[in-house]
Amino acid sequence: xxxxxxxxxxxxxxxxxxxxxxxxxxxxxxxxxxxxxxxxxxxxxxxxxxxxxxxxxxxxxxxxxxxxxxxxxxxxxxxxxxxxxxxxxxxxxxxxxxxxxxxxxxxxxxxxxxxxxxxxxxxxxxxxxxxxxxxxxxxxxxxxxxxxxxxxxxxxxxxxxxxxxxxxxxxxxxxxxxxxxxxxxxxxxxxxxxxxxxxxxxxxxxxxxxxxxxx
Numbered sequence: 001x002x003x004x005x006x007x008x009x010x011x012x013x014x015x016x017x018x019x020x021x022x023x024x025x026x027x028x029x030x031x032x033x034x035x036x037x038x039x040x041x042x043x044x045x046x047x048x049x050x051x052x053x054x055x056x057x058x059x060x061x062x063x064x065x066x067x068x069x070x071x072x073x074x075x076x077x078x079x080x081x082x083x084x085x086x087x088x089x090x091x092x093x094x095x096x097x098x099x100x101x102x103x104x105x106x107x108x109x110x111x112x113x114x115x116x117x118x119x120x121x122x123x124x125x126x127x128x129x130x131x132x133x134x135x136x137x138x139x140x141x142x143x144x145x146x147x148x149x150x151x152x153x154x155x156x157x158x159x160x161x162x163x164x165x166x167x168x169x170x171x172x173x174x175x176x177x178x179x180x181x182x183x184x185x186x187x188x189x190x191x192x193x194x195x196x197x198x199x200x201x202x203x204x205x206x207x208x209x210x211x212x213x214x215x
Contacts (some may be wrong), residue, residue, distance in 0.1 A: 012051060067193055067214040071125040073097075074104025074116050080152035081114065090144045114144050126214045128153070133205050137180035143173055146210065153194050153212055160191045169198050169210070184208055190215065 070080050074097030082094040095106035095114055103116040103125055112132050116125040130149040132142040150162040168189040172189070175182050184200040194212045201207040 041085065066151075069122065071128065071214060072123070073117070073125065074099045074106070077116055077125065077128055078104075078106055078114070079154060080155075081148055084151040085145065085148040088144050088148065090141060092141055092145060096157045108145055111139070112142060114145075114149070127211050129209060131207065131209045133207045135180075135205050137172075137182060137206075138176035138208060140177060142208075143171075143176060146171070149210070149212075154191060160193075165189060165191060165196060169196065171198075 011015045018181040070077055078097045085092060085094065092108045092112070095105040095108060097106045097114075097116075101118065103118040104114075105116075106114040108114065111134055112130075115129040115131070117129070118124070119120075119126045128149075130146055132138060132145070134142065146166070147162045150165050150182055153162045154162070154165070169187060170185060183202055183206075184198060186199050187197075189196040189198070193215060195215055197213070199209045199211075
């Protein structure tokens, strides 16, 4: 019957306004949640960046006093040296310093030796020395120990890498390992912390020596 037909729903202006307000409040809540998440994430990133910056500052500060710490005595230097040597694939033993009034010596093999010379008038070492003797070119263990020697001094908290020092001294692994007749030129190389002095004695048993003086 015509009287039972559903009547079209009439939306009053007041209802439309209320719905718009409710939708706006819902959108504002979502926007507020997004803003809160953004600031929470930004705060977390800022905290992480600040902590990394503080860590970098601490590392830089520790490197600032590292020469005095590393070259305090033979035990101190060998501790840093062994730290890096033990991370390598090497058959060399850890360096055990024999300390005396003149400094220390540490023999790693019949061909490889570390030495430190004490200061004459104050505590600490005047310089430390790596030396290798070889009849047929510098061997891999020699390169490993020299790399650990440089790392013990320079560490990993600076931009100076051991390969940079080796390249500056013209010690290239491919030449050292493949050319038994390769000779090394005497030279001096500087990093921000140390001055490296390289000498080479050519003969039936070649002798390569690197001394490191704090600057």
